[in-house]
Amino acid sequence: MPVRLKDVAQHAGVSVKTVSNVVNDHPHVSSDMRERVQASLTELGYRPNLAARQLKHGRGGFITLAVPQLDSPYFSELAARLSDEATRRGFLLLLDVTGADPDEERLVLSGMRAHMVDGVIFSPLALSAEEIAARTDDIPLVLLGERRTPTQFDHVAVDSVAASRAVGEHLLALGRRRPAAIGRQTREGTASVRLEGFVEALHDQGLELPDDRTVTVDGFGREEGYHGMRQLLDLPADRRPDAVFAFNDLLAVGALRACHEADVRVPDDIAVAGFDDIAEGRFHAPSLTTISPDLEVLTRSVLDLLVRRIEGWAAPPEHPVVPWTLHHRESTGGPPTAAVGPAGPRG
Numbered sequence: 001m002p003v004r005l006k007d008v009a010q011h012a013g014v015s016v017k018t019v020s021n022v023v024n025d026h027p028h029v030s031s032d033m034r035e036r037v038q039a040s041l042t043e044l045g046y047r048p049n050l051a052a053r054q055l056k057h058g059r060g061g062f063i064t065l066a067v068p069q070l071d072s073p074y075f076s077e078l079a080a081r082l083s084d085e086a087t088r089r090g091f092l093l094l095l096d097v098t099g100a101d102p103d104e105e106r107l108v109l110s111g112m113r114a115h116m117v118d119g120v121i122f123s124p125l126a127l128s129a130e131e132i133a134a135r136t137d138d139i140p141l142v143l144l145g146e147r148r149t150p151t152q153f154d155h156v157a158v159d160s161v162a163a164s165r166a167v168g169e170h171l172l173a174l175g176r177r178r179p180a181a182i183g184r185q186t187r188e189g190t191a192s193v194r195l196e197g198f199v200e201a202l203h204d205q206g207l208e209l210p211d212d213r214t215v216t217v218d219g220f221g222r223e224e225g226y227h228g229m230r231q232l233l234d235l236p237a238d239r240r241p242d243a244v245f246a247f248n249d250l251l252a253v254g255a256l257r258a259c260h261e262a263d264v265r266v267p268d269d270i271a272v273a274g275f276d277d278i279a280e281g282r283f284h285a286p287s288l289t290t291i292s293p294d295l296e297v298l299t300r301s302v303l304d305l306l307v308r309r310i311e312g313w314a315a316p317p318e319h320p321v322v323p324w325t326l327h328h329r330e331s332t333g334g335p336p337t338a339a340v341g342p343a344g345p346r347g
Helices: 003-012 016-023 033-046 049-058 072-086 102-109 128-134 160-173 189-202 220-232 249-261 279-283 295-310
Strands: 062-067 092-097 119-120 141-143 153-160 178-182 214-216 243-245 272-273 290-293 320-322 323-326 337-341
Touching: 003 016, 003 033, 062 072, 062 102, 062 220, 072 249, 072 295, 102 119, 102 128, 119 220, 119 295, 141 295, 153 160, 153 295, 160 178, 160 189, 160 243, 160 272, 160 290, 160 323, 160 337, 178 189, 178 220, 178 249, 189 279, 214 220, 220 243, 243 249, 249 272, 249 279, 295 320
Parallel strands: 062 092, 062 119, 119 141, 141 153, 153 320, 178 214, 178 243, 243 272
Antiparallel strands: 290 323, 323 337
C-alpha cells in the first residue's frame, strides 16, 4: 500500500496539515518541525500522488530541464540534484538534451517541446539574448547559465566574471607572469564571461593576455583541453605560459594530460586551474584548483522560483546569484585552501 500523509503524520506525531505544508514546501514551518517531518517522509518512503495533484491543481506534475549536453559531469550532477529536489516537491523532472543546436533550443523556447509540462528550466547556449527576449510562450520558465540573458525572465547563475577574476588573481599571487587561457569561443556565452573576468585580473596587474596564449576551442571537453595545452607548449620558450586557466574542469583535465606527456611539471613549470569542481578534478593527480559553484543553493533557488511561478506568483523576475568557492589545490601549488565568492541579487 502506498504511504499516505496520514501515515507520515502518525509516525511524526504531527497533524496531516503540517505534513502537507512540509511536502508542499510552505515557508511557515519551523526548521525543527520540518526536519522531524522530513525524517518520517524519508523513513516511510513517501512519494506524492501525482495523479491526485493533477486533479486538484490542474497540473501534470512534470518539469522539463533543457540542457546542451549530459555527457558533461557538471550537467549530469546538476540534473541529478534537480531531479531529487523536484521529486521532493512533488514533481517529476524530464530531460531535454538540445546539443546546443539553435533549432532545438528554439523549440524549447517556443513551448513546442514542453506542451505537457508545468514549467521549464532552460540552459541555452546557441541562442542570442535577443532571441530569448522575443519568447512569447507562457509556460513558467527559469533560465540557467552564466551568459547575459534578458532581465524579464527569472535567471539563476554564478557570477562567472567575479569567479574567473579570482582565478586570475590567485595565479598572479603565485608570481606567475605569462598567463594563458584555454576555452575562448566565437559565440557569446560562458566562455566570454569567464574570459572577461580573467582578463580583468591581468589588467589590474598591468599584464595582457596575448592572442597566442588564448586558445579558441569548439567544445569544452578533455580532448579540446589536451590539444589546447599542446598548442601552448609548442610556443617558443620565452612565450610559453607559466599559468593556464581552463574555462572548465574537463578542459583542465585534458591540459594536465598534455603536460604529463610532455614532461612538463605541474605546478612547478605551469600552474593549471579550472572551473566547475567536478569529481574527476578532485581525484586527479595533481588535484585541480577550480571554482566550485554551490549546486545546493542553485538547485533550491531554481525550484523555488519555478514552483512559485507554476502556482501563479506574479512578482517581478528575480536574478539570484549563486555563491562559489575557489579551491586552491595541487595543480597551482601550496596547501589546499579556499576563498568564497559572494552571493546575492543581480542588477
